[in-house]
Amino acid sequence: MIDLYEGVELDAAQTAMICRGLLDLAAVDGLHETEVALINDFYTSSGGGAEDIKVLQEAGFDLNEAAGILKGEQAETFLLSCYMLIYADGLHSNEERLRVGEYASALDVSEGRLEELHVKARLYLLSVLAQTLKNRAVVQAMGSELGLSDDVISSAIQKED
Numbered sequence: 001m002i003d004l005y006e007g008v009e010l011d012a013a014q015t016a017m018i019c020r021g022l023l024d025l026a027a028v029d030g031l032h033e034t035e036v037a038l039i040n041d042f043y044t045s046s047g048g049g050a051e052d053i054k055v056l057q058e059a060g061f062d063l064n065e066a067a068g069i070l071k072g073e074q075a076e077t078f079l080l081s082c083y084m085l086i087y088a089d090g091l092h093s094n095e096e097r098l099r100v101g102e103y104a105s106a107l108d109v110s111e112g113r114l115e116e117l118h119v120k121a122r123l124y125l126l127s128v129l130a131q132t133l134k135n136r137a138v139v140q141a142m143g144s145e146l147g148l149s150d151d152v153i154s155s156a157i158q159k160e161d
Contacts (some may be wrong), residue, residue, distance in 0.1 A: 001151060004084070004124050008077050015046040017069045018078045021103065022085050023053075024061035028096050032089040042081065063106045075107040077118055083121035087146075114143040126156045 010018070019039055026035040040053055070078050082100045086092050104114040126143045133139050136157055143153035 004080055005077060007071050009045060010046060010077065011040070012047065013069055014074050015043065015048060016059075017061075017066050018081055019043045019048070019053070020056050020059055020061040021066055021078055022081060023057050025085055025096060025099055025103075028099050029089075029093050030091075034088045035085055039090045051091055065101065066103075067106050067108075070107055075109055076113070079104055079107070079109060079114060080115050080117050080121055083118050084124075087121070087125060119148070119152070123152070123156050126153065130157050134153055 019042060022035075022039045022042070023031075026032065026039070034054070043053060043056070066078070079100065082103065086100070087095050101111075101114070104111070110115075122143075126139065126146060126148065127143050130136075130139050139157055140150075140153055143156065144150075148156075
């Protein structure tokens with residue numbers, strides 16, 4: 001299975017900024033319980049406390065501030081996390097796509113690299129499904145629903161078999 005965050009190290013300020021950005025993204029189409037849970041899991045697994053999520057939400061998100069804190073692989077980690085968040089509620093709206101594009105632009109991540117990160121997130125989700133579901137037709141259908149090509153889906157399924 002793909003390790004989304006292999007080798008990435010974040011300090012407390014980077015983790016907090018990523019969570020603030022995720023909260024900003026989640027608010028685009030209304031904060032969902034699954035999104036808050038995902039953000040909370042990310043934050044607490046990085047050393048933050050569950051009660052701090054409200055504090056992060058109140059702090060808001062400033063993209064210029066984020067660009068000063070999130071560089072290189074930390075910026076990519078944020079964008080990858082954005083895609084994971086988008087799929088947490090099962091919806092990938094145009095507003096969310098636009099917002100992630102704004103983030104990428106401000107963080108100096110090219111459109112091509114952003115698409116690679118989006119594919120990586122979808123492959124991760126598909127690999128989790130392939131590990132747990134034995135019905136490959138369902139996994140194939142889910143991969144198609146995620147917008148992945150048949151070749152990419154087949155390759156991901158074979159890696160999990």
